[in-house]
Every structure is written in structure tokens, then in C-alpha cells.
Amino acid sequence: MASATKFSHYPPFPKDVPSAALSKVSLAKLFTNDVDEAKAMFESCRSIGFFLLDLSGHEIGEAFVQDIDRVLDITKDIMALSDEKKLEYLTKPPKRLVGYELLGSMKIETIQPDRCDFFMLSRDELNGLESPPDYPPPIADNLPAFTSYLAHAQPILELICRVLSTSFDWPPPTFLSKQPVTSKSSTSIRLMKCPAATPLADLRISLVPHTDMGTITLLANVIGGLEILRPSSSNGETKDNWEHVKPEPNCLIVNVGDAMVQWSGGVLRSNVHRVTYPPGAQANHDRFSVAYLVRAAADADMRRLNGGLIPDVEVDGDVDDEVGMLAAEWENRKSMALIQGKDRVKSTGGRPLKGETR
Numbered sequence: 001m002a003s004a005t006k007f008s009h010y011p012p013f014p015k016d017v018p019s020a021a022l023s024k025v026s027l028a029k030l031f032t033n034d035v036d037e038a039k040a041m042f043e044s045c046r047s048i049g050f051f052l053l054d055l056s057g058h059e060i061g062e063a064f065v066q067d068i069d070r071v072l073d074i075t076k077d078i079m080a081l082s083d084e085k086k087l088e089y090l091t092k093p094p095k096r097l098v099g100y101e102l103l104g105s106m107k108i109e110t111i112q113p114d115r116c117d118f119f120m121l122s123r124d125e126l127n128g129l130e131s132p133p134d135y136p137p138p139i140a141d142n143l144p145a146f147t148s149y150l151a152h153a154q155p156i157l158e159l160i161c162r163v164l165s166t167s168f169d170w171p172p173p174t175f176l177s178k179q180p181v182t183s184k185s186s187t188s189i190r191l192m193k194c195p196a197a198t199p200l201a202d203l204r205i206s207l208v209p210h211t212d213m214g215t216i217t218l219l220a221n222v223i224g225g226l227e228i229l230r231p232s233s234s235n236g237e238t239k240d241n242w243e244h245v246k247p248e249p250n251c252l253i254v255n256v257g258d259a260m261v262q263w264s265g266g267v268l269r270s271n272v273h274r275v276t277y278p279p280g281a282q283a284n285h286d287r288f289s290v291a292y293l294v295r296a297a298a299d300a301d302m303r304r305l306n307g308g309l310i311p312d313v314e315v316d317g318d319v320d321d322e323v324g325m326l327a328a329e330w331e332n333r334k335s336m337a338l339i340q341g342k343d344r345v346k347s348t349g350g351r352p353l354k355g356e357t358r
């Protein structure tokens with residue numbers, strides 16, 4: 001999450017608006033192998049699939065906060081370009097998902113257009129695994145900011161993956177070996193703007209309900225608007241079933257994606273979330289966010305992992321096992337099923353560990 005200075009530019013998150021009770025986990029404590037902190041993180045990743053990661057008090061975390069502030073400024077700049085300029089850098093689905101996706105390109109639940117503008121960057125292109133594209137000036141002129149962002153995000157991501165692996169009684173590199181930074185993947189950075197909800201009558205959903213398809217997401221936003229669907233309410237998506245996530249200075253919002261649910265046999269949880277208009281006076285402000293959406297390596301095996309505390313495939317007919325499928329094909333199939341309406345957006349995971357009754 002951004003620094004306290006960035007938060008001071010906006011009205012505070014209203015005191016009378018309830019928000020989800022997410023655990024706040026300390027990066028510094030995780031780095032010193034604090035058992036309680038690791039346990040709290042693992043529990044959150046199983047129960048709701050979201051937690052706050054406090055970056056303060058650790059050198060890497062504090063450097064990452066600075067990177068986030070810088071990338072949020074760049075996000076503002078690239079969103080301020082003219083529509084004419086933006087049209088030069090549009091995404092070209094299904095092949096090329098990097099570039100601008102303009103306001104209103106997706107439909108929200110009411111079939112009205114969405115209310116978010118975003119620009120996707122590919123990690124492979126930023127770190128030279130693929131040849132770099134022609135970037136719009138605010139990005140081309142600031143590439144070191146993204147290099148620094150990725151460099152500081154990596155040890156944080158690795159730490160989260162290590163803690164999750166050891167929580168399952170697996171060797172620490174287990175989850176990470178499926179998403180090494182040196183392997184090609186669809187990992188991206190999403191820079192997003194949801195314009196102020198003015199006139200205040202325009203209170204539509206900004207970003208449609210979804211789960212993140214990848215492994216782990218590191219999210220930074222400053223004002224409210226992100227909502228998660230309560231775990232108990234997967235079947236009835238009424239207004240009361242959505243809970244706000246309250247952003248906090250120096251804290252990342254971390255969430256688990258679908259790939260981790262698949263590998264963990266349904267134990268880790270990927271929870272549905274969306275972006276709506278920010279609460280109270282915050283709705284009068286443009287909302288910017290930066291999401292690092294980490295994906296499995298394109299050639300990662302998507303079968304459930306074996307051993308440790310994962311429920312055995314043999315005694316368990318509950319979860320699909322994507323026999324022999326590699327991540328690139330798995331991701332493709334999932335996206336197509338959603339687009340063609342064969343699958344619906346739903347939270348997955350949250351099952352007990354092997355031998356555990358809950």
C-alpha cells in the first residue's frame with residue numbers, strides 16, 4: 001500500500017462504514033520466521049483468501065512502499081493522456097492483453113458498461129524475457145520505477161510462497177518452483193483508474209466481480225471501493241453480502257488466486273471481489289490502484305500437489321484434477337469458459353486440511 005502521505009490527499013475512509021475484519025500480518029515478523037504470524041497468514045489464506053501485509057519496519061517493505069507511491073503517480077499520468085493517444089496502445093484480446101483497456105469495455109452485472117480504465121504491463125516484457133513493446137511516454141520515461149517495483153515485490157512474493165509451502169509441511173520452495181521469475185508467464189501489473197462517481201448519481205460497479213486466476217496478488221490502493229463477497233454468501237450476491245476492504249497506509253492487500261486453490265486441492269481460498277464506488281466523500285475522487293497479478297509459469301503442471309497436509313486425490317472426488325494440463329492451457333480454458341458463460345464467477349477453496357475436522 002501507499003505511504004501515509006498519499007492517504008493524506010484524500011478524505012478518510014468513513015468511520016461509520018463497516019469493513020471486512022482482515023488479519024494484519026507483519027512482513028518484518030514473517031521474515032524472522034515468527035510462528036504466530038505465519039499461522040495467522042495461513043489461516044487467512046484458507047478462510048477468506050485475503051490479508052493485509054504491513055510493510056513497515058522492514059527495509060524491503062519500506063522500499064516497496066516508495067515504489068508503489070511512484071507507480072501510483074505514473075498511473076495518474078498515463079490515465080491523463082488523451083483518448084486519441086490511448087487508442088495507440090490498446091489491448092488486442094485474445095492474443096495481446098497488454099496495453100490500455102478503456103472505460104466501459106466490460107459489462108457489469110446490470111449489463112451497463114464498467115467504470116474503470118486500466119493499463120496492463122507484462123512482467124516478461126519488463127524484465128526482458130520478451131522484447132519490450134512501444135510504451136506510452138509516462139511508462140517509457142520511467143522504466144526504472146517498474147524495475148525497482150518488481151525487484152522489491154519478488155522477495156515479498158517468495159516469502160509468502162515459502163510460508164504457505166511450509167504450512168502444508170512441504171519443502172519451502174514448493175509453490176515458488178511453479179512460478180519462478182525467470183520463467184515465462186502471463187504475470188502482469190495492472191494500473192487502474194476508476195473515475196470519481198460524480199455526479200453522485202453514477203454509483204455503478206467499477207470492476208466486475210471476479211477471482212484472480214493466478215497465484216498471489218499484491219494490491220495497493222488508497223481509497224475504498226474494493227469489496228469482497230462474504231464466504232457464507234456465495235449463492236446470494238445481494239448488497240449485504242459484500243464487505244468493504246479498508247485500505248491502510250503502508251499495508252498491502254494480498255489475495256490468493258485460483259492456481260493456488262488448484263495446487264492445494266481446494267484448501268487455499270480464492271475469493272470473489274469487485275470494485276465499487278468508494279464510500280462517503282471518497283466517492284468524489286478518482287481512484288487509482290496498482291495490482292501485481294502473479295501467474296503460474298506457463299509450463300507449470302496444474303495437477304494438485306501430493307503429500308503434506310493436502311487432501312488425497314484418491315479419497316476425494318470433490319475437486320477437479322487437471323491431469324497433465326499446463327498453466328497456459330489451464331488459464332486459457334478458464335477464461336474461455338467464463339467468456340462463453342459455461343462457468344460462473346465463484347469463490348473456491350477453504351476446505352479442511354487432510355485429517356482435519358472443522
Ligand SMILES: O=C(O)CCC(=O)C(=O)O
Binds near residue numbers: 273
Ligand atoms: O483496484 C482494486 O482495489 C482491485 C483490483 C483487482 O481486483 C484486480 O486488479 O484484479
Ligand SMILES: [Fe+2]
Binds near residue numbers: 211217273
Ligand atoms: Fe482482482
